[in-house]
Amino acid sequence: MSFNKITMVGNLGRDPEFRRLSNGAAVCNFSVAVNETSRDDRGAFRSTPTWFRISAWGERAAKNARELKKGSPVYVAGRLKPKQWKDSQGTSHLILEVRATDIRPFGTPSSRTVKVT
DSSP: OOOOOEEEEEEESSOOEEEEOTTSOEEEEEEEEEEEEEEOTTSOEEEEEEEEEEEEESHHHHHHHHTOOTTOEEEEEEEEEEEEEEOTTOOEEEEEEEEEEEEEETTSOGGGOEEOO
């Protein structure tokens, strides 16, 4: 048995980018920063962000994601999906993208919660 699930609460790092693919599918991409707070050697608190790339697919997810703005607090749940590409110098790159299955903006009515299928 295997299980691929990630959940996070963070803030949008940029406004979402919405587009339609040639087959008509709707997709919205955005980034989320999740801050981890720890103490340094002197005991002072330090915040370190971890950035995640998020893709939301389908009409309902895209509608919800379009309501989000840079800096907005958001809950995201989804699956990690590897994406691989080569740059112009031929160097291979690999990232893990979160394919959202649930997006919940904070500070909005719960009726706006989107469950992505």
